[in-house]
Amino acid sequence: GAVVSQHPSRVICKSGTSVKIECRSLDFQATTMFWYRQFPKQSLMLMATSNEGSKATYEQGVEKDKFLINHASLTLSTLTVTSAHPEDSSFYICSGLLPGNTIYFGEGSWLTVV
């Protein structure tokens, strides 16, 4: 299947700082990418849909000023968690849409805010 890569796989940051997570589609061009987060023992929750060259569409209840999404190229989307708090600690997962039908996911990024 298609490859989606996330970096970093694990990151620890201090409260109040910002952290950026990158999502790259390695062997296809993804005009659309999706960002999810997952808390322990819970399912994935969609945060936002990212379209190349335009503003992201956020799901209800997700703060767009806190979770900044940039999709500047067909192979890269970034999620920046601003003013991080311990409750932002979670597993963040991105996915890329192949033109047509299938969505492939990255390996995920563990964020711990201390």
Added chain:
Amino acid sequence: DAKTTQPPSMDCAEGRAANLPCNHSTISGNEYVYWYRQIHSQGPQYIIHGLKNNETNEMASLIITEDRKSSTLILPHATLRDTAVYYCIVRVAGGNQGGKLIFGQGTELSVKP
């Protein structure tokens, strides 16, 4: 909200077929049925998808009822590495603006020796 219903957990003996059911009684005509699985602490892995015909690939088979209100994912010879949470999702597909994937709670499949 997720539009599918799955049993929360299932067990399967190693080497036997694992049959995972999914109900999607409100599926629309342009929605596909997708299956993903998630092994602990990893991103979801695509398994298979279909519209109305049965589908098979190297990982699994997907059987969709004629009325499309339910489907079954079949892992023909389950191994211990198939232990994971399996998600059945309905989604509008097509073009570059295909619909998003909304995850439900999935089925936690445990394959036992």
